Amino acid sequence: MAKGMRMVTVRLCALLLLVTVLMTGGAARAEDGYRLWLRNAPLSNAAQHKRVTVTVIGSDSPTVRLARDELQRGLTELRVAPHAAITLRKRVRSGERHGAFRIDGATITSASDTGLLYGAFALLRELGQGKPLATVRLDESPAYDLRMLNHWDNPDGHVERGYAGRSIFDWWHLPGHVDARMTDYARANASIGINGVVVNNVNARAMMLETRYIAKVKALADTFRPWGIRVYVSARFSAPRDIGRLKTADPLDPAVRAWWKAKADEIYAAIPDFGGFLVKANSEGQPGPQDYGRTHADGANMLAAAIGDRGTVIWRAFVYAAENKEDRAKQAFTEFQPLDGKFASNVVVQVKNGPIDFQPREPFHPLFGAMPKTRLSLELQITKEYLGFASHLAFLAPLFEEALDADTGRSGSVSRTVSVIAGVANTGSDRNWTGSHFDQANWYAFGRLAWNPKLASDQIAREWAAQAFSRDPAFLNAVVPMMLGSRDAVVxxxxxxxxxxxxxxxxxxxxxxxxxxxxxxxxxxxxxxxxxxxxxxxxxxxxxxxxxxxxxxxxxxxxxxxxxxxxxxxxxxxxxxxxxxxxxxxxxxxxxxxxxxxxxxxxxxxxxxxxxxxxxxxxxxxxxxxxxxxxxxxxxxxxxxxxxxxxxxxxxxxxxxxxxxxxxxxxxxxxxxxxx
CATH class of the missing domain: 3.90.1330.10 (Alpha-glucuronidase, C-terminal domain)
Known part of the structure; x- marks a missing residue:
């Protein structure tokens, strides 16, 4: 072959390779973990759909349009059949919890736009495990109204107990630029029913409440809203003193109460659906109401009055003090149980699954079942602070299930004593989101159990593995038992x-x-x-x-x-x-x-x-x-x-x-x- 012809051939091959990469969305990165459990790997080698039809009846909101787009994309990627026709129907069903949906083959119905979005993802999840479209029958309702992630991310990009790179929140460039990754993050959360996100560390910095940061949080809230996700902020209790120029943060001081009311009004003016505040107080050196001789209820209720019926105050029960000689495992119960019934109705007391601190195995926290007059949240840790970071394969669904199913001896299982489920997030700037591929399964497991605490760990493992890796029975029959035994191995x-x-x-x-x-x-x-x-x-x-x-x-x-x-x-x-x-x-x-x-x-x-x-x-x-x-x-x-x-x-x-x-x-x- 002549030299000139060889050069033309090489250039043509290079051009064809470039075109192929562009047409496939970058095949070199297609299996780097970025798509999580939303890969929609083809069900067969058949050609893609020539036509995907999604009919919407009763709504045309941004959320429903997202549901429509997910179905069109997902069905095309899955290659379910030569032609697919799905109907999204908004229809009032009395007594339905927000987000509930019904799937009857090719029809998804819900009383809410968010429910239609959840139904779209649920249908794709069923199809992604190889189930025929005509056989899919689901009637689901979330067990809890609030299913949230707590990010321990700092404004400088560092993530406390984070093992997947830097923070995904680019505070420096907000609000002027919202990274496209924020949409992908919200989409992943919506796919498993997560509807609340605390965007900053519980060891909070007061500047998160400054006007310039409210604008940044608004940009995130606007991005997350169509996906059914409300934004929350961790608030530093001493903020009136730190940035408000007051001499005190005493929750009973009228000036302090007025400052928090004005701050809440400012936030809600910018973000009408702002979720509320998460507070870590009088724990590990953080300021709190006890600094002024007040109780946790005094502090929480002051913030609850500032927010009113617009949102929720989530008050963490993770407390212990160096000067307290009592067994650390007892301190939270000692401080909070006597306050049962004294918290405002829009206050949730957030309790870790165990009485120490997210250990590989510990008994359930004794506060569960012991505060029947108080709204409680179960706090789980998705990031594996004590289970080998991202380096070790430790599937946490059995740990979560163990906590949820624990019999309190007073009010049934832990899952029945709580009204909110929270998980400390394990996401970061790593391309695969979680530092290691199998840690994605823990994010997924948290969302699925927050939606339905009765799900079994083996079902969750099989769902995730089929969507994230392979639906081949030979693969699943080997990898699912491996996942289920991994946490016990760590213990x-x-x-x-x-x-x-x-x-x-x-x-x-x-x-x-x-x-x-x-x-x-x-x-x-x-x-x-x-x-x-x-x-x-x-x-x-x-x-x-x-x-x-x-x-x-x-x-x-x-x-x-x-x-x-x-x-x-x-x-x-x-x-x-x-x-x-x-x-x-x-x-x-x-x-x-x-x-x-x-x-x-x-x-x-x-x-x-x-x-x-x-x-x-x-x-x-x-x-x-x-x-x-x-x-x-x-x-x-x-x-x-x-x-x-x-x-x-x-x-x-x-x-x-x-x-x-x-x-x-x-x-x-x-x-x-x-x-x-």
Missing amino acids: DYMTPLGLAHVMGTGHHYGPAPWVSDLARPEWNPVYYHRADRDGIGFDRTPTGSNALAQYAPDVAKRLLADEELLLWFRRVSWDHRLKNGNTLWEELPRRYDRGVAAVERMRGTWATLAPHVDAQRHRAVADFLNIQRDEAQWWRDASLAYWSTVSGRALPTGHSAPRYPLSWYQAQNFPEAPGE
Whole structure:
């Protein structure tokens, strides 16, 4: 071939490649995780639809137009049939909760525009799992009116406990420029029914309430509104003093109350559907009403009066104080339970799932069921602060389900005692949104359980995996069990048998059960395990702190008998005999080894699934599983090195010695750990 002809051929090939990439939307990035569970992978190799018809009856709002567009795009991408015709019908149904919908084959009906949008996503979700259009029958209503994400994002772009890059909120360029990613983020949330977003850290900065930031929040609210999402702001309690030039933030001071009323009016003038305030007060050094001798109810009700019936005040019950000598696990109950019935009707008290702080496993919080006259919110953590960050595969639906299903012994399950579900978000600027591909499943699981707390973890895992990776039964039958067992694996190699809070200082990364020199006693891991030559565990029975008394009597008996929480509630000797016949000292290394072995099995399972997953994402997951395998071993070795030293006992026969001496593990330092 002549040189000139070869050059023409090369240029033509390059042009064809460019055209192909442009026509496919950038195939090189098509499987980088950005599309989350909304990939709408084709159901067959058949040609795309020649025609997709979506008929709208009864409404023509921006939200309904989004629903129409989602169906047209989704059905085209899925390639359901040569022709698809769907009807969106707005029709009043008495007693229907906002957002409820019904699907009868090719017809979606709802009393609200948002319900039609949710119905559109639900139909595509069913089709995305391979279900025939004609067989889809759903009649769904959200269990809770408010299903929200709490972002711990700071205005400078740093995300506290964030492991997926910088904040997705570009405060510097708002309100003049709203990144297109904000629309994609809102779309993802709407697809799983999330309808509220707190856009800033609970450790709030007062400037978030300044006029210039209200304009920025308005730009986000305008973007999110068509997707059925209201915006909330974390408010710093001392704002009247910090930016309002008042000398006090006393909630009973008339000038303070007037300042908050004026500030609320300013916000609602700009954002008529503003959701309200989230407040962290008198916790971990944050200002609050107790600084002035007032109660949490005094503080919350002052803000509630400023907002009125326009929105909601969400007041966090995560409180503990250095000067309080009471067991940290008891402090929230002690402060809040006596205030039951004293909060305004537009106040929600937000309670973490457990009494300490999002541990891999802990009992449900005793406030659930103990405040029947107060609206409560269940706060879950989607970002894995204590479960290996984004590095470790830990599917959290079983943890969420465990918390929701817990019997309070007073008012039924936890899920029945709450009116709001909140999740600490795990999203960031990483291309795949969550730092690792499998962490997307935790965002998805939160949304699905916030919509319907009765869903089973295996159903959620199967839904997500089919949409995010592959609907091939061979893939699903392997990956779903792997996901379902992953959280228990983390518990085994990090905090078996009820151990808690044994992680590194500040960043909460890696094992550090030896730490004992921090300024506040309840920041030290030794505070929680209390190990010495005689035994290990925190005595929360009547002979100790008696935290058990905060639970209903029957529940307390059950918790005390649960060996998965043994060291949470009891201090026992190393020779304590468990139900399986092992002593505690024999069982601890068995649990650690079981956790490490489970990760090794996950690695093996994932390796066999390469034919079902694109190479880019398969390699990324494999890399992270290698990291998890190494770090599970590190957790195991460092923990056993410490327990062996403290107890003065050699490891039982059959369990390998740690790779390094205890001093080596104690010397490790991680200033570069993300999210601190």
